[in-house]
Amino acid sequence: MSKQSIPVRKFDAVIVGAGGSGLRAAIQLSEGGLKTAVLSKVFPTRSHTVAAQGGVSASLGNSEEDHWHWHMYDTVKGSDWLGDQDAIEYMCRKAPEVVVELEHFGMPFDRTDEGKIYQRPFGGHMSNFGEKPVRRACAAADRTGHAMLHALYQRNVRANTQFFVEWMALDLIRDESGQVLGVIALEMETGEVVAFHAKATIFATGGAGRIYYSSTNAFINTGDGLGMAARAGIPLEDMEFWQFHPTGVAGAGVLITEGVRGEGGILRNSDNERFMERYAPNAKDLASRDVVSRAMVTEINEGRGCGPNKDFVLLDITHLDPATIMKRLPGIREISIQFAGIDPIQAPIPVVPTCHYQMGGIPTNFKGQVVSADGAPVKGFYAAGEVACASVHGANRLGTNSLLDLLVFGKSSGDSVIEDVASGDVTHRDLPADFAEFTLARLNRLNTQTGGSNVNETRLDLQRTMQKHCGVFRFKDMLAEGVDKIVEIEKAVARTEIKDKSQVWNTARVEALELDNLIEVAKATLVSAEARKESRGAHVRDDAPDTPENPNGRDDVNWHKHTLWQREGSSLSYKPVTMTPLTVETIALKTRSY
């Protein structure tokens, strides 16, 4: 018998997360007749998927000829060959099907004159294996993510999915054999801690962009799924790979769209120099995201940053006609005034490269089953969306492939659950006697801690450390120092103290529990990044420069492999990249250049 018992609720399946991936998986399960619970920290349509504006990719070929194989090629290349080619083929082949399905669920896509889904061009989308740009992005004006969530949510309401809103999952339940039996969760409104006992558990908890000080991600992205998985002994894959956006407002992180540079915006350093002319003489301020981001960091590191701390550069549109700014860049002026305190018509906007997207995550196969280090599925455990690493994004994600990932792997994880339940592969196994002990001990520690550390200060310390030591451009010594620092911060996280001990709506407790997850992600990221001694995709080190033997610093001989970080002992292991697609030929290693 456990020392303390908690209420247990039984479902066929429990999904943690009600963003695009969780809602897509839930449709499969509920319509497949499984009794399904979906837990979410917020009302489903407040999930971060709403923030996606750009679109979702699929080779529908509505505007011009396109093919899933070309999409696959772009994705493999975008991933800098770190993506698994079976999963990438699966995703790109499935794209037209899941997008058309979404249309049938009621998604209000923009249309062509003939009434087909309208498609627009997007960076990295090419026809005929990299030959020329192709229109592949499907969008619903600038509210694609919002419209997608609403369509998926309505379909779930129809299918009677049961939602548990403002519930926070705290830990996975596993038995001795390693099978996953559900989660333990906290209801914020009552403070009650409840077990959700399930045959199958799907994680769809989104990203962890809040590990960085400067992040475009909303506050909710604290990597809870990653923290829970790591604490339960599941490795985290390729966590060194984070995509940065060059122009987040310094301090706030709010994204300033690329369109601003498209309309003539110029980046300047403290000498008022248009420094991009030195780094990219042709493309200048319009060079690719990673080139611009690295140039900005180099300027800052070499002392040409602006402001009292010399820690940002300036995005200047003061030379543009105010009428143009108002007409072509609506919203940018308000954003700059509200989040930088600067009217961009009069003065330039302070910007820094800002964390945007997490490529790594919980290792899965293309069926959405979580796999352990040896590649065998972890029974009863599935994951999809930004929390998962299938791995389709590899070392660098292509724009619009994330919303696609949600649809494809949300669906495939749901299908896998249905199959595994039907075949009897996963059943309601008995909960171990002490299943709640670990979580209750964590909560008890937090409740009784005295003389401990402050949650806000510790989080800030963590975020600043990540930004400084493991940002867009990485330095050998800084990484090593960063690892030491994060280990120190981990000790503070283990001693967080909250003053409010009440049960009902204790947001201080919830924030402390979120920090428990952030630290796992931060540590996995720093340790994995310190160890990977090459540059690839979004992971760029100064000691792995561009040379004739290793173009772009990429070292395929030693580093063409996935990282797996284990919480236990903070240890690393590696596994091969799957180079064999499902039906087509391997897309062979090549230097990535655009």
Added chain:
Amino acid sequence: MEGRERINRLRWRCTRRAMLEMDLLLGEFLDRIYPTLGPAQADAFVVLADMEDLELWPLINGSSECADSVQAEVVALLRNVRVK
């Protein structure tokens, strides 16, 4: 106790939103301006905070207008928030 619960629930709904912009703005508003509001405006703010981001953001950036006059007062205050 009622006060603490209400403010904590509101804090969650202000700072765990879909868009970073709204987390920042509403969080700042809650800390600095909400405590100065009268009861009617405070209630109006609760209603606004319960809106989805893509309903509320257009009100704040001026691309659409509030029908309710008390809400409009609160939106005007929201517009003036500077996050730094």
